[in-house]
Amino acid sequence: MKDLSYVPADSSVATSTSVPANKEARKPLRKWLVWSAPILVWALLLVGSFFLAKHYINGLQQQMIQIQTSAEDLNRTVTELHTQLGEHKESLAQLQSQFDHVQSDLEAVKEELSLAGSTLTSSDQTRQALNERISDLSKELENLRSSITKLEEAARAY
Numbered sequence: 001m002k003d004l005s006y007v008p009a010d011s012s013v014a015t016s017t018s019v020p021a022n023k024e025a026r027k028p029l030r031k032w033l034v035w036s037a038p039i040l041v042w043a044l045l046l047v048g049s050f051f052l053a054k055h056y057i058n059g060l061q062q063q064m065i066q067i068q069t070s071a072e073d074l075n076r077t078v079t080e081l082h083t084q085l086g087e088h089k090e091s092l093a094q095l096q097s098q099f100d101h102v103q104s105d106l107e108a109v110k111e112e113l114s115l116a117g118s119t120l121t122s123s124d125q126t127r128q129a130l131n132e133r134i135s136d137l138s139k140e141l142e143n144l145r146s147s148i149t150k151l152e153e154a155a156r157a158y
Contacts, residue, residue, distance in 0.1 A: 085155060092151045099144040106137045 113130060 088151055088155050095144055095147050102137055102141050109134055
């Protein structure tokens with residue numbers, strides 16, 4: 001140990017105290033990086049999550065608007081169908097009353113024919129007129145039956 005000589009502090013020879021001073025200067029920078037990096041990552045995750053959630057919510061809102069529009073269209077269509085169905089029911093009721101009237105007229109003519117059977121043989125004109133009336137009423141009855149059938153089919157379709 002006697003060989004070791006003392007070197008003054010102001011000499012140009014590097015001392016062992018200069019290396020630890022450099023390490024100590026880096027320590028606050030390292031501490032700052034250690035704390036700021038995770039905070040920055042969390043901040044970026046939060047911002048990214050916010051924008052992703054905003055994009056998702058906007059998509060859902062657009063879907064809701066489309067669904068609402070189609071529901072309004074369907075409601076309008078259903079209302080129109082109900083109106084048409086009511087009109088068809090009214091027409092059906094009118095045709096049914098006409099049908100009943102024609103049928104009662106036909107029954108009355110048939111009854112008159114059966115009661116006046118002997119009188120008709122003497123009067124060909126009366127018999128011919130009654131036969132024409134019966135055929136007219138029968139045609140009208142058939143027309144009414146076909147109209148009622150068509151209306152019933154239309155009502156079933158709705």
